[in-house]
Amino acid sequence: MFTGMVDYATALQLILACVAPEREHHDVLPLSQLSGRIAAQDILAKEPRPVADISAMDGYAFSHAAMASASAGLPVVGQSVAGDMPAPIPSGAALAILTGSRIPSGADCVMAGERMQYDEHTGLVKPLQTLAAQGANIRKAGEEFTQGTVLVQRGQVLDWRHIALMASQGMTHGHVMKPINVAIIANGAELAPDAADSRTDSNTPMLAAMVASVGAESQTYQVYSDDAEELEKALSKAWNAADVIVTTGGISVGNTDNVLDALKNIGAETVFRGVKIRPGKPLSVMQRAGKLAFCLPGNPGASAICALAFLLPYLRAAMGKSNGMTLQPGVVDFDFNPVCDTTHFVPVRCLPSQNGWQISHVSSVGASDIRVFTQATALLRVDAEKPVVSGQVCWVLPLQSR
Numbered sequence: 055m056f057t058g059m060v061d062y063a064t065a066l067q068l069i070l071a072c073v074a075p076e077r078e079h080h081d082v083l084p085l086s087q088l089s090g091r092i093a094a095q096d097i098l099a100k101e102p103r104p105v106a107d108i109s110a111m112d113g114y115a116f117s118h119a120a121m122a123s124a125s126a127g128l129p130v131v132g133q134s135v136a137g138d139m140p141a142p143i144p145s146g147a148a149l150a151i152l153t154g155s156r157i158p159s160g161a162d163c164v165m166a167g168e169r170m171q172y173d174e175h176t177g178l179v180k181p182l183q184t185l186a187a188q189g190a191n192i193r194k195a196g197e198e199f200t201q202g203t204v205l206v207q208r209g210q211v212l213d214w215r216h217i218a219l220m221a222s223q224g225m226t227h228g229h230v231m232k233p234i235n236v237a238i239i240a241n242g243a244e245l246a247p248d249a250a251d252s253r254t255d256s257n258t259p260m261l262a263a264m265v266a267s268v269g270a271e272s273q274t275y276q277v278y279s280d281d282a283e284e285l286e287k288a289l290s291k292a293w294n295a296a297d298v299i300v301t302t303g304g305i306s307v308g309n310t311d312n313v314l315d316a317l318k319n320i321g322a323e324t325v326f327r328g329v330k331i332r333p334g335k336p337l338s339v340m341q342r343a344g345k346l347a348f349c350l351p352g353n354p355g356a357s358a359i360c361a362l363a364f365l366l367p368y369l370r371a372a373m374g375k376s377n378g379m380t381l382q383p384g385v386v387d388f389d390f391n392p393v394c395d396t397t398h399f400v401p402v403r404c405l406p407s408q409n410g411w412q413i414s415h416v417s418s419v420g421a422s423d424i425r426v427f428t429q430a431t432a433l434l435r436v437d438a439e440k441p442v443v444s445g446q447v448c449w450v451l452p453l454q455s456r
């Protein structure tokens with residue numbers, strides 16, 4: 055029975071308290087494979103950027119003071135392009151220069167070619183109108199960042215922005231957290247294809263996709279029976295092979311709901327049994343030697359919500375992700391009264407309106423409903439004793455990360 059149920063916040067707290075402080079094993083991967091992975095260490099700049107003073111324009115580089123006092127202009131002594139290491143320019147001379155080229159010593163001003171007049175006969179260049187300020191159009195060494203700057207923090211989920219920075223530093227590989235390995239186990243005689251009233255196992259593919267969405271890996275196991283011993287064997291095998299196990303189904307109070315007893319028989323202890331949430335009340339978490347078992351309800355909609363609300367935050371934290379779930383704000387256009395003592399997860403649709411996002415209720419037929427997640431765009435958490443009133447600003451959890 056559901057004795058000793060905990061509330062939503064306590065359940066999440068108990069789960070996150072089980073996150074091991076540090077995972078030691080890292081993967082070293084080429085830049086092309088880093089997107090979506092989590093930085094295992096801070097990444098420091100090896101060199102400043104720009105590495106030297108460089109030109110921001112195609113034009114001419116010269117000494118500002120020399121140009122200011124040369125009414126006929128300065129002789130152009132050559133050209134420097136990006137990739138050259140230009141020699142110092144003689145005093146009283148100008149150098150044609152292209153964008154990205156290093157500024158030669160002796161120059162402290164660059165002007166764009168179209169703002170200057172070059173006389174082919176005399177070989178002199180001078181401003182068409184006004185002389186730019188000293189230092190104009192020069193990107194200073196280290197103005198983006200200096201050597202040793204932390205470019206990417208440990209725990210950051212890497213994407214194109216970080217890969218660009220790493221590549222600009224000549225890095226070809228990065229150290230990333232090893233993905234956590236999750237065993238996902240479905241159980242129930244009705245899932246056997248030859249059962250008299252067979253049902254399809256949709257929860258293991260759904261949960262495997264969710265686990266993958268946070269960068270963890272999974273293996274799925276199917277125990278298509280209500281046999282307690284068979285289940286125990288599968289759970290034992292899965293738990294030895296994986297970092298985390300996730301079961302779905304078989305945790306309510308029916309006499310074929312064997313998951314929790316089977317886990318106890320192989321040495322697991324209860325972290326909590328049941329959470330005051332709707333849907334998903336039977337959710338239970340067990341642990342053995344620091345490894346957690348998330349026992350999710352079989353009802354597919356309830357299973358999805360328990361995974362979004364508890365399993366994924368745990369996996370993110372356990373893999374060292376520093377940026378958790380990003381909530382989206384909006385204004386609700388409906389009232390919602392939670393049942394006493396219960397936190398509700400309400401499917402909602404967010405549509406842009408004049409005043410930002412408008413959050414509307416998407417009705418669901420209950421805890422087995424999974425189509426609702428394709429009609430909704432987010433989940434609204436409504437905590438016990440905190441009814442939601444139309445016009446209120448709420449923060450919702452988007453169902454799609456991109």
Ligand SMILES: Nc1nc2c(c(=O)[nH]1)N[C@H]1C(S)=C(S)[C@@H](COP(=O)(O)OP(=O)(O)OC[C@H]3O[C@@H](n4cnc5c(N)ncnc54)[C@H](O)[C@@H]3O)O[C@H]1N2
Nearest residue numbers: 240253254255256257258303304305306311351352353356
């Ligand atoms: N007497 C009570 N009965 C129930 C209670 C209760 O408090 N007292 N709680 C209800 C709630 S809430 C839920 S949720 C379910 C949870 O039951 P189980 O976790 O034991 O799940 P099952 O009974 O095994 O299955 C429920 C439902 O889900 C379907 N299912 C199971 N596994 C899968 C799968 N892998 N893929 C797709 N669908 C699956 C299964 O066929 C059932 O239809 O208990 C209520 N009962």
Ligand code: MOO
Nearest residue numbers: 333334335356421
């Ligand atoms: O809480 Mo159950 O998970 O609603 O169907």
